[in-house]
Amino acid sequence: QVQLVESGGGVVQSGRSLRLSCAASGFTFSTYDMHWVRQAPGKGLEWVAVIRYDEINKNYADSVKGRFTISRDNSKKTLYLQMNSLRAEDTAVYYCARDPVGGGLDIWGQGTMVTVSS
Amino acid sequence: DIQLTQSPSFLSASVGDKVTITCRASQGIGSYLAWYQQKPGKAPKLLIYAASTLQSGVPSRFSGSGSGTEFTLTVSSLQPEDFATYYCQQLNSYPQGFGQGTRLEIK
Numbered sequence: 001q002v003q004l005v006e007s008g009g010g011v012v013q014s015g016r017s018l019r020l021s022c023a024a025s026g027f028t029f030s031t032y033d034m035h036w037v038r039q040a041p042g043k044g045l046e047w048v049a050v051i052r053y054d055e056i057n058k059n060y061a062d063s064v065k066g067r068f069t070i071s072r073d074n075s076k077k078t079l080y081l082q083m084n085s086l087r088a089e090d091t092a093v094y095y096c097a098r099d100p101v102g103g104g105l106d107i108w109g110q111g112t113m114v115t116v117s118s
Numbered sequence: 119d120i121q122l123t124q125s126p127s128f129l130s131a132s133v134g135d136k137v138t139i140t141c142r143a144s145q146g147i148g149s150y151l152a153w154y155q156q157k158p159g160k161a162p163k164l165l166i167y168a169a170s171t172l173q174s175g176v177p178s179r180f181s182g183s184g185s186g187t188e189f190t191l192t193v194s195s196l197q198p199e200d201f202a203t204y205y206c207q208q209l210n211s212y213p214q215g216f217g218q219g220t221r222l223e224i225k
């Protein structure tokens with residue numbers, strides 16, 4: 001079935017790095033734009049980044065620009081989020097989501113928790 | 119950046135009630151708006167996209183309307199499983215931000 005599974009979350013010290021992965025299955029990954037969305041504990045949803053299906057075009061939220069890098073490997077059907085210079089305010093559940101362009105984010109992963117400790 | 123403001127932030131209603139949530143954009147976004155439902159500990163679920171198109175599998179008691187800067191999500195007759203938090207998201211331009219959420223609770 002159509003599925004997204006995130007991994008790579010955990011507890012990391014402030015200033016360190018972490019890489020999240022999102023494995024896709026059940027659909028043609030290379031034809032969809034993919035997003036990362038996060039949710040801090042008890043807070044609302046925050047859009048983080050998007051990468052177009054072509055692996056080239058990317059956009060970021062101002063809050064992570066210059067620190068986070070979104071990438072994908074269409075041959076491995078996997079989305080990534082490289083997070084550098086982590087801060088306490090980056091503590092959140094991170095979701096990957098599929099974008100059929102203009103149709104909203106129709107498939108979401110279960111989320112992976114990232115905790116940044118000081 | 120386009121800002122989305124949802125109202126109300128909190129809503130108390132009973133099973134069978136009709137409820138409406140509003141999402142206002144800081145500038146025109148055409149019909150590039152989606153609505154999501156999120157239950158505690160779960161990922162968001164897409165309900166409506168293109169402002170008024172019901173996602174496959176979503177009950178018809180959910181409907182969306184609006185264009186430009188003002189949008190609404192309506193639930194015609196609340197069911198017990200509808201008590202959750204609802205978010206709008208603009209799809210017009212990056213960053214594709216979300217509204218702050220509307221928490222719908224049982225009265």
